[in-house]
Amino acid sequence: xxxxxxxxxxxxxxxxxxxxxxxxxxxxxxxxxxxxxxxxxxxxxxxxxxxxxxxxxxxxxxxxxxxxxxxxxxxxxxxxxxxxxxxxxxxxxxxxxxxxxxxxxxxxxxxxxxxxxxxxxxxxxxxxxxxxxxxxxxxxxxxxxxxxxxxxxxxxxxxxxxxxxxxxxxxxxxxxxxxxxxxxxxxxxxxxxxxxxxxxxxxxxxxxxxxxxxxxxxxxxxxxxxxxxxxxxxxxxxxxxxxxxxxxxxxxxxxxxxxxxxxxxxxxxxxxxxxxxxxxxxxxxxx
DNA sequence: CGATACACCTGTGTGC
DNA sequence: TGCACACAGGTGTATC
Numbered sequence: 001x002x003x004x005x006x007x008x009x010x011x012x013x014x015x016x017x018x019x020x021x022x023x024x025x026x027x028x029x030x031x032x033x034x035x036x037x038x039x040x041x042x043x044x045x046x047x048x049x050x051x052x053x054x055x056x057x058x059x060x061x062x063x064x065x066x067x068x069x070x071x072x073x074x075x076x077x078x079x080x081x082x083x084x085x086x087x088x089x090x091x092x093x094x095x096x097x098x099x100x101x102x103x104x105x106x107x108x109x110x111x112x113x114x115x116x117x118x119x120x121x122x123x124x125x126x127x128x129x130x131x132x133x134x135x136x137x138x139x140x141x142x143x144x145x146x147x148x149x150x151x152x153x154x155x156x157x158x159x160x161x162x163x164x165x166x167x168x169x170x171x172x173x174x175x176x177x178x179x180x181x182x183x184x185x186x187x188x189x190x191x192x193x194x195x196x197x198x199x200x201x202x203x204x205x206x207x208x209x210x211x212x213x214x215x216x217x218x219x220x221x222x223x224x225x226x227x228x229x230x231x232x233x234x235x236x237x238x239x240x241x242x243x244x245x246x247x248x249x250x251x252x253x254x255x256x257x258x259x260x261x262x263x264x265x266x267x268x269x270x271x272x273x274x275x276x277x278x279x280x281x282x283x284x285x286x287x
Numbered sequence: 288c289g290a291t292a293c294a295c296c297t298g299t300g301t302g303c
Numbered sequence: 304t305g306c307a308c309a310c311a312g313g314t315g316t317a318t319c
Contacts, residue, residue, distance in 0.1 A: 002312060002313085003312060006312075011296090016304070031297095033316090034295070034314090041307090058313080059310095073314090074312090074313090075295095075296090075312090075313060075314085076297095076311070076312055076313055076314095077296085077297075077298085077311085077312080078295085083317095101309060104297085118313055121296095121297095122296080122297050122298065123295085123296045123297050123298080123313095124295080124296055124297080125295070125313060125314080126313095132305070132312090137318090140315095141314090141315090166289085167289085167290090168289075168290065170292095172290085174312095175313090177313090177314080179309085185311095185313085186312060187312095223294090230312095231312080232314065233311080234298085234299075234311070234312085235312075243303065253312095275290085275291070275292090276293090277290085277311095277313095278291075278310085278311090288307105290318105290319085291311105291313105291318085291319080292309100292317085292318080292319095293316085293317080293318095294315085294316080294317095295313105295314095295315095295316105296311105296319105297309105297311100298311090299309105299310090299311085300308105300309090300310085301308085301309085301310105302306105302307090302308090302309105302310105303305105303306090303307090303308100
């Protein structure tokens, strides 16, 4: 579900509900998700004040004044939603109270001021962990991540070095979080289409000019998607419960058999499977 | 080292 | 209506 734009959307949405507020209590309703929750998580969260919310790749990092940081990953189906603020769970319908607990509400953070933040995750591929803030960068889940695609470290030179000699298809390589951190299946398909690069092309056989263009396009796609509040296919909701809207701008993703939207292209979007995951592309204009 | 398969889960849509 | 099956936004681990 959530790729970088969705995670950034959630981070931004959670910020007003969390930053500066104390976690009065943490309601932990199961032992763990993908991994067991850290030892004593509820006690370690209780009475900690949230200093700020950061994002690294698809992880939300919540810095606490206790000296620890809460790491959150939404997996495929995770949501973090707010209740108690004047936030619309359905656009236009404002909740000033707390709805009853839903199935798969695994953790509820009770915040100062009667605000709640609920982590709901049906598939339970999500994760929570706690570690001392200065050690968070070196966390097992973060230490091997490549550069942020919206940061200065991500460049055509970086891609060229990372892809050099690689025979794997570019689609697969862009999903490798060690090469660039934050892209997922949707935005890789969308970026390759805009860059007119065939998803099966060997990573090491893309020239510098095309890499330059690809870097710019990846940034554009991600920024447009953040602007649109992410993409809502089935599960995704913003922190206030709103839908994202970027799915209306998909050019290839989940659009098999539709005409290629490229100017003057008569192609038809195809679906293939690469490394077990669907790839959507136009065989006509992507080379 | 690189490439691939599989594992972890629930929910939904499709075709019979 | 029921059932079997494919598939879904991710990623660590095992295996060649």
